[in-house]
Amino acid sequence: MRLLVALAVAAFSGFVSLSYELLWFRVYGVANGALASSFPLLLGTYLLGLALGSLWSQVLCRDTSPTTGTRPLRLVTAFFVFANGVAYLSIPGFAAACTFTEGSPAPWMGLLTIFLGALFPLVAHFGVPADTRAGARVSYLYVANIVGSAAGSLLTGFWLMDVLSTAGISAVLLGGSMLGAALLLAGCGLTRRQLAGALVAVGVGGGGLLAAGPVLFDRLYERVQFQAKTEPGFRFTHVVENRSGVITVAPDGTIYGGGTYDGVFNTDPRGTDKNLIFRAYALSALHPAPRRVLMIGLSSGSWAQVVANLPGVEELTVVEINPGYRDLLAHYPQVASLAHNPKVRIEFDDGRRWLTTHPDARFDIIVANTMVHWAGGSAHVLSREFNELVKAHLSPGGVYFFNTTASHRASRTATDVFPYSVGVAHCLAVADTPIQVDLERWRAAMLRMRIDGVPVFEAGREEDRRALDALEARVSGSLEARPRMLRRTDAAVPVTDDNMGHEWD
């Protein structure tokens, strides 16, 4: 086998392997609830598959005069076709297996790299003579493999994942591999009849898989996210797949980011209030006159909609990492106006990076209702270093209000950094100056507050007055004073960038 063909196969297998790694991580991350361990577990099985493939390849490499004849290329081609066909079926297979799974599924599809892993030593064996330049030539193959992998990272991770669904990218990869298989077959020294037969076989097999795609990938995220609990016929109202992740919305308005609860489309503090939105309204009790507000994380936009309409707020900057959340706003009337509100500016960036790149920005209130404390990357927005960064961006008398998601460690970290604090349900308000909770001021603000021109509470309506009383009782009943909180979190180890908090628990 010629070195050039070996280089092309090594590059293409690197591209396909890394592209599938990205797709597997996207799908497995949803199945595993965005845990920090998702990536190393998937990477571990991926590498284990490559390692076992290398081991297996040694059996096929016993021939020590490998570069003669077309048999090596036929063997490589057969491996190539089989590996790519199996890879295409990996995600539908994982989704199907998920429907029988209770709890976190194993990322077994990573093991399928056993076939792709066998390809690299195989092409090295057949493409590189065992002479003194073997190390150098293998390095070319290795580089070709890495170039293919880097192309997968850039092309698939940066572009395809933003414009195509998982099913679409899988189809593109299968189509590319069918083309590659046809080129390899053309060099296999087959007779015209044999070549035609092989091409028809590849075309029928690959075409059949592509035709079955809509069935194979149907309700992919419903099955992956809810697994054995998936109800027959259940469908998400919206599924947004882009390079920043996967957002799903259930028919009841619950929104999920990477398979984890991320809020509900709801701005009404009355009734069931499934997203505890009353905490956003409580901000008016914690700061006397918030004018400039920064919100890290948009999600459903419900919190942003409430905060943007709090009396006195003149400017709300929202920093969100995934543009997909903004695209959903238009579908939900409770938050649709947020996208056009002149007071609101939505920026797409990592929240922490935005703070570091805007060192002079100061805010009266900074709100972070971002992610659950056990999710991967949560320490980026819960650590002592992050709290100190936030502190540097508060105006005099400013308040940082964030969701601890009931983590003692997150609470303790913030109370170590800020000398004043008040708990509100699972949220915590912290500041450098005393926080005066003024429910009278809050009540007056609620009676002035309008969303989309509609009063939230009308002073003259008995029903609204009773609802406001109930809300006031709810806010005051959820407050937790600092001494009690310090006692409750006494044994908690603060979160730091180094220990990464709960991420690896």
Place this chain on the structure above:
Amino acid sequence: MRATLSAPEPLVPESPVMDPLAEPRSAAGVLPLRWVAPVFFASGFSALLYQTVWQRALFTHYGTNVESVTVIVTAFMVGLGAGSLLGGVYSRDPRRPALLAFCLVEAAIGLFGLVSLPLIEKVGALTLGMGTLGTGVVSLLLVLVPTTLMGATLPVLVAFAVRLWGNVGRSVGALYFVNTLGSAAASFAAAFFVMSHLGQAGTVQLAAGLNLGVALLVSLVLRRGRA
């Protein structure tokens, strides 16, 4: 793993490519093979630990948005590719000592590892606010030296193994197997134990300790070979 490297085939080159000047006699003979598997496993183990922690540390400074993630991952690959080419160039001359080079490379990776987190912290603080291109360039510069060294290990050891076995597929397969298996083991270890118990600094220290231990072990083997 060891069974793979001491397969029933004779450990004698089947093509006359071995140069007796390449390594001290016993270092090029059977003895080092006992060491190559575990040390290359440890090398792969430590490399994956570094990658896990360095990516995490770089994300802290440059953000976890997909642009940063992509450029950082690509920077790792560029380093590994460059290292592979350099290792390949080095291995062209069979008189060059492959095991000694491997030993020095491992020591250099370990020494870099020890200073890596403070270095990332300092550079990250100095380069705040850079765009995607700037992030890519700085990330590349930060990881270029260690990943180049890591990338160089495979072709150097392949050249060594081919001189012993005269079989490229078997050499690449065996070395790729133990090295990748080490990385896979490190992934599982990171997920279940290392990151939660050691944190970022402790994980990097463990990886550096493995590199320096590997370098020490190989140097002892080489000294025994010369004795």
